[in-house]
Amino acid sequence: MYQLNEIDTLPPESADKETSKVAIKALLQELDELQNLLYASRKHALLVVLQGMDASGKDGLIRDVFGNLNPQGVRVQPFKAPTEEELAHDFLWRIHRHVPERGMIQVFNRSHYEDVLVTRVHGMIDDATAGKRFAAINDFERLLQEHSQTVILKFYLHVSAEEQSKRLKERIQDPRKMWKYNANDEKEASLRTQYMRMYEEVFANCAQPSWHIVPADKNWYKEYYVARAVVEALRALDMKYPLIKQS
Template identity: 65%
Template sequence: MAKTDLHKISTLPPKGAEKEAYKTKTKEILCQLDDYQNLLYAEGRHSVLIVLQGMDASGKDGLIRDVFTYMNPQGISVQSFKVPTEEELGHDFLWRIHKHAPAKGMIQVFNRSHYEDVLVVRVHGQVSDELAQGRMKAINNFERMLTEHNNTHILKFYLHVSAEEQEGRLKERMVNEQKMWKYNANDFNEAKLRNEYIKYYNEVFNTCNEVPWNIVPADKNWYKEYVVAETLLNLFKSLNMKYPVLKDHK
């Protein structure tokens, strides 16, 4: 299997992709996702975990809003993972993650995830390569356990945004009133470390790949939304779910 290298993967949609055509396809898919989510919840046999990773301003928040808000809020939950709290640091690195794993019938979206503990901490030299390798083995075991013992289906997405697009989006936060609340001056410093992040992301993609990664071109939001929505729809179709039938009461 060829190794993943973000430097060789485009951040743009395929040539010839038409914006309006893809937006129409996405709307059609979102209607189907609503029906499938209801089926997932009613059957109560499967759960879905969606992992979203990406550089700052890669569009994780917008993706969650534009794709997942079409579904019934009773059957979906979103969890963001920021810098660990003092309590979280007192436990193993997966403690704060595991308690948000989805129950059967539920969809759980992780906005950032357990992968932060083998990415940002390495970029900033907070953990050794040896410790990071041990953590990646633990992540593989964790994802395997969820898959095998709770019938959890994991979809992992990396939103691949170019340096130029990232810079433009970060600058927009300085002038767009609706996005100023996201502004953090340190984001520009982090963006300068792009090659370091890519180095460790590539290692993650090639080490933690028992559950495959989807590398999503993210410079154009309309294409990014389509790819994620279609991938989820294909998963739902593969589960062959059925609504429970009435039971005889004698």
């Protein structure tokens, strides 16, 4: 079982900002090539699931790691509070519509995991329902992996309470960021202990594939970590450009 309060939110001591920045550049260049190959060969799909507390840096990560790729091969889907129509279906209905087809990279900014996180912290579902949802999520992720050759990468951006609080305050002061501010954010941040517990249960119960817990207090390390993980996953697919189609 993960103990989030024992896991660092700062980069490991061996990591160095300048070296990482150089490495990121090379990784993003390789990612660009790999994405082109993924798109051309259309044998696999990549689903990136991003989770983290408010201001943990999900938006910035999307921009910095996925923002230089061909936009025709990448989609980003944010998931907010479900609509009435969505709530009238099973909780995976709205998610399933947005899974990537072969050839595509799909990034989920929040995801089906909110249905076993925010809902539990606020007592909207009980433990038995949560247990059933874990099982449903595992079935769903297996479906994607086995039936559409989808590689799933799950990242939890781990920031300290102090860093989060600092970032939320910045939102009120920067005119370019005010629109991101939500009066509710501070209330949610105050529920940190409960959220951490629910995240720990997610990591333990939905672990195929297992989660990347990304030390995210420093943006440069977070970016480096995720870019490396994505590149390694795509590299492992051993893809090739298709030959000319005979029609």
